[in-house]
Amino acid sequence: xxxxxxxxxxxxxxxxxxxxxxxxxxxxxxxxxxxxxxxxxxxxxxxxxxxxxxxxxxxxxxxxxxxxxxxxxxxxxxxxxxxxxxxxxxxxxxxxxxxxxxxxxxxxxxxxxx
Amino acid sequence: xxxxxxxxxxxxxxxxxxxxxxxxxxxxxxxxxxxxxxxxxxxxxxxxxxxxxxxxxxxxxxxxxxxxxxxxxxxxxxxxxxxxxxxxxxxxxxxxxxxxxxxxxxxxxxxxx
Numbered sequence: 130x131x132x133x134x135x136x137x138x139x140x141x142x143x144x145x146x147x148x149x150x151x152x153x154x155x156x157x158x159x160x161x162x163x164x165x166x167x168x169x170x171x172x173x174x175x176x177x178x179x180x181x182x183x184x185x186x187x188x189x190x191x192x193x194x195x196x197x198x199x200x201x202x203x204x205x206x207x208x209x210x211x212x213x214x215x216x217x218x219x220x221x222x223x224x225x226x227x228x229x230x231x232x233x234x235x236x237x238x239x240x241x242x243x
Numbered sequence: 244x245x246x247x248x249x250x251x252x253x254x255x256x257x258x259x260x261x262x263x264x265x266x267x268x269x270x271x272x273x274x275x276x277x278x279x280x281x282x283x284x285x286x287x288x289x290x291x292x293x294x295x296x297x298x299x300x301x302x303x304x305x306x307x308x309x310x311x312x313x314x315x316x317x318x319x320x321x322x323x324x325x326x327x328x329x330x331x332x333x334x335x336x337x338x339x340x341x342x343x344x345x346x347x348x349x350x351x352x353x354x355x356x
Contacts, residue, residue, distance in 0.1 A: 133286075162344070172287070172332060172346040185343060220286050230275040230336050232344060234286030 131155070133235035135221050141241045147209040150238045153202055154223030162232060163196055163206050164220040172220070178204065179226060211242045247335050249347030256354050262320040264350045266333035269314065273335035278307065278318050279346070281330045290331070291318070323354045 134153040142148055154161050162177040176186040178198045186196070193212070198204040208215055218239050222232040248267045256262045268276075277292035293300045293307045293316065300307045306319040320327055330351050336344035 160342075164346075171348040174343065174345065177343065222286070229292065230338070230342070230344070231277065231289045231292070232279075232287075234288065236284070236286050 133221055133223050133233055135219075135235035135238050137238055138236065139239050139241075141243065142211055143243050144212055145210045146242075147207065148211045148215075148240060148242075150206040150219050150221075150240070152204045152206070152221030152235060154204070154221070155233055156202070157225065158223035158233070159201065159226050160224045161198060161204050162222040162224075163204070164222065164234075166218045166220060166237070167216075175206070208240075211240075213242045216240055216242050247333060247345050247347040249333050249350060251350060252348065253351040254353070256323045256352065258323065258325060258354055258356050260323050260354075262318075262323045262327070262352055262354070264318045264331055264333070264352075265315065266317065266347050267313075267315045268335045270335070270337075271314070272337055274338065275336045276307070276309065276316050277334050277336070277344075278305075279332045279334060281332065281349075287332055320352075323352075325354045325356045328352055328354050 136151045159180050163175040165173045175188045176196045177184055181198045196206045218237040220234050220237045222234045224232050250265050278290045279287035280290040281287040291302050291305045293309050295311050298309050304321045309316045330349045332349045333347040334344050
């Protein structure tokens with residue numbers, strides 16, 4: 130079974146550039162989450178979707194961040210313009226609304242902004 | 244009120260010893276308390292979880308103890324092995340489907356051979 134698929138795995142970019150991270154959730158899952166992991170702040174929930182609808186984006190740091198889920202099998206997290214403090218590992222996770230609450234994480238996208 | 248506090252930050256245990264990681268929460272509406280294990284370069288993966296109507300759950304060498312009145316829960320790893328060396332996160336969430344799962348800061352466990 131394919132798990133949550135994230136791309137790119139690594140991204141190095143320069144300050145001011147646009148960054149787009151992609152996520153394909155597990156087929157059949159109807160909740161999708163974006164987390165950011167840093168040494169200083171741990172795992173922070175940025176936004177989550179239920180049935181492709183954004184439910185809570187209170188964790189999105191600022192207007193430079195945006196997330197979309199155009200369909201059940203694809204989501205993007207965009208940072209424009211990127212800043213060095215955005216350097217982190219970004220994880221996408223999916224789950225099934227009707228079950229226990231287990232999150233299935235992808236392997237993450239490591240972003241470095243120079 | 245949404246925080247989950249985890250300690251210790253790091254832990255070194257001898258092979259065969261017991262590893263204990265503690266967490267505390269504030270929001271009594273949380274109804275699902277999972278522990279996730281993360282290896283370097285990988286995403287977190289569910290290890291074991293408990294609901295607040297149960298005081299203890301055991302799966303193999305891993306046990307969660309849950310104290311609802313104190314709003315605390317802990318992970319015990321019995322007979323710790325070098326392969327258990329990883330970062331462990333406690334978490335708390337509201338409702339099914341992993342609604343708004345809040346993670347603790349993580350504990351880096353190293354098991355010495």
